[in-house]
């Protein structure tokens with residue numbers, strides 16, 4: 001499963017951060033997924049539950065945030081929010097746009113159990 005390999009890569013990253021900050025436990029992991037990331041939130045959630053077992057993130061909650069779809073217009077150069085069903089520039093209504101943001105899965109933040117919360121960007 002595609003989502004499982006994503007989770008394994010994510011958990012590797014999480015383990016590195018947890019070690020670096022001397023955390024005993026990871027409480028939550030937040031990711032942002034764009035509508036064109038090709039990742040299904042429900043599958044990602046299930047894959048995470050399977051992949052976290054026995055890792056430092058064993059009890060961690062996966063928080064999934066939605067990243068907006070941002071289109072960049074090739075005609076007027078503006079960046080405007082888009083929808084999958086309406087891939088046009090909101091300023092000049094041309095369909096000659098490229099996706100500026102919305103194709104990625106971004107590792108957003110991490111909540112670690114230490115004296116104070118550690119956040120990463």
Ligand SMILES: [Zn+2]
Nearest residue numbers: 073076089092
């Ligand atoms: Zn435009």
